[in-house]
Amino acid sequence: MTDDRRPWPPALRATLGWHALIAAAAAAAPAKWPLWLAAIAANHALLTAAGMMPRSVLLGPNLTRLPPARCNAGRIALTFDDGPDPEVTPRVLDLLRDAGQRASFFCIGERVAAYPALAQRIVDDGHQIENHTQRHRHHFALLGPSGLRRELLQAQQTIARVAGTAPRFFRAPAGLRSPLLQPVLAALGLRLAAWTRRGLDTVDADARRVHARLTRALAERDIVLLHDGNAARGAGNAPVVLQVLPGLLQSMQAAGLASVPLREAVFPTGCADEA
Numbered sequence: 001m002t003d004d005r006r007p008w009p010p011a012l013r014a015t016l017g018w019h020a021l022i023a024a025a026a027a028a029a030p031a032k033w034p035l036w037l038a039a040i041a042a043n044h045a046l047l048t049a050a051g052m053m054p055r056s057v058l059l060g061p062n063l064t065r066l067p068p069a070r071c072n073a074g075r076i077a078l079t080f081d082d083g084p085d086p087e088v089t090p091r092v093l094d095l096l097r098d099a100g101q102r103a104s105f106f107c108i109g110e111r112v113a114a115y116p117a118l119a120q121r122i123v124d125d126g127h128q129i130e131n132h133t134q135r136h137r138h139h140f141a142l143l144g145p146s147g148l149r150r151e152l153l154q155a156q157q158t159i160a161r162v163a164g165t166a167p168r169f170f171r172a173p174a175g176l177r178s179p180l181l182q183p184v185l186a187a188l189g190l191r192l193a194a195w196t197r198r199g200l201d202t203v204d205a206d207a208r209r210v211h212a213r214l215t216r217a218l219a220e221r222d223i224v225l226l227h228d229g230n231a232a233r234g235a236g237n238a239p240v241v242l243q244v245l246p247g248l249l250q251s252m253q254a255a256g257l258a259s260v261p262l263r264e265a266v267f268p269t270g271c272a273d274e275a
Contacts, residue, residue, distance in 0.1 A: 054175025055194045060182030063169070063193040066221040066265045076222045076252070078103040078259040079195065080241075081132055081171065082202075082229025084111055084118040088239045089228045093125050095242075099249040101259040102126045106171045106193075109134035109155035111229065116162045123163045128261040131155045131167040131190060141176040148184045156188060168263050169193040193262060198225035199244060205234045207243035214244070215251045223262075224248075 055064045066072045078096075083089045083105055096103060105122050107129050112119045122129055133140060134154035143151065152170060160166040170190040172181070177192075185192055197218070199210035214224055231239035252259065 054172075054177075059177065059179050060185070061192060063191060063223070063262070063266065065196050065223060066262075068221065069265075069268055071268045072221055072265050074220050074256055074258060075260050075265060076218070076220060076224060076257050077262050077265055078224050078226065079106060079130075079171075079193070079262070080104075080226050080228040081106045082111075082136065082227050083107055084115050084122065085229045085231075086115055086118060088231060088241065089118055089122070091242055092228045092245060093121060093127075095245050095249065096127070096259075097125060099253070101249060101252070102261055102264075103259055104128050104130050104169070104262045105228070106130045106132035106169075107155075107159065108132050108136045108229065109158035110136075112155075112162050113158050119159070119162045123165075128165075128263055129159050129163045129167060130169040130171065130193070130262065131159065132171055133173060134158065136173050138173065140173045141178050143178060145180050145184060148178060148181055149187070152184060152188055152190065156190075168267070191266070193223070195225040196222040199240075201240045201244065202227050202230050202232055205232045205240055207234050207240050210240055210244045211247050211251075214248055218251065218255060218257065220257060224259075 055062065066075060066077055078101065080089075080092060080103060084107055089105075102125075105127055107119065107122075109131075112129070119129060131152060132155070133151045135151065137143075137151070140148075140151065156166050168189070168191060170185060171193050175194055182192070197214055199214045201210045204210055214226075218224075226241050226245070228241060231241045234240045234243050
């Protein structure tokens with residue numbers, strides 16, 4: 001099992017070694033500077049590409065499926081991003097309650113502060129709130145270490161103050177991240193969480209297509225990504241997530257699958273890991 005507390009993933013350590021090697025080579029043969037510059041650029045391009053792949057583990061540990069523990073048999077994790085939303089989130093909570101399912105909500109700190117009663121209802125209903133940055137900036141992946149820490153720490157503090165418990169997981173906006181993110185996560189005691197499958201419900205207004213993406217070969221230990229905030233609007237201007245979620249919950253029931261919050265699945269009590 002990978003250690004998510006490790007601050008410097010292998011890719012960053014390799015980058016530091018590569019830069020040292022290039023510096024030594026450039027000192028020995030300065031006339032070949034175009035070659036050395038190209039070597040550094042190729043390395044940076046690789047790191048950038050890894051940051052643009054939400055499920056990549058090159059930049060550090062990344063949860064894309066629930067652990068293969070005994071207690072996760074028959075379990076998946078429903079996760080909802082970009083909330084809470086005063087119109088959509090209460091109806092999502094109603095659907096989850098009626099189906100007896102629990103989820104993880106990756107909330108934006110500013111929205112938690114704006115709708116504290118709604119955030120509290122998420123927790124009171126048996127769900128858990130995780131960190132999705134304080135402001136959900138579109139250029140989050142371009143921030144330096146201080147900017148990354150500020151976004152994550154402010155969200156940690158906001159959510160802890162409103163919900164009573166600090167998040168244990170983090171998901172980057174759109175899943176895009178900086179190569180420098182893992183050291184910040186380690187310092188704050190957070191684990192990066194991506195997904196196994198997503199419905200693209202912020203950009204696709206066709207509920208049938210979104211449902212098909214989520215349910216095709218849906219299996220235990222999947223992490224499913226939906227959005228209660230910034231949801232696309234489908235027929236009748238209805239949020240797509242509200243059109244998709246009832247059918248998804250029915251498909252889960254038919255397959256014998258139950259959803260639990262990530263913390264319960266990743267940090268189980270009395271359940272040994274069989275990996």
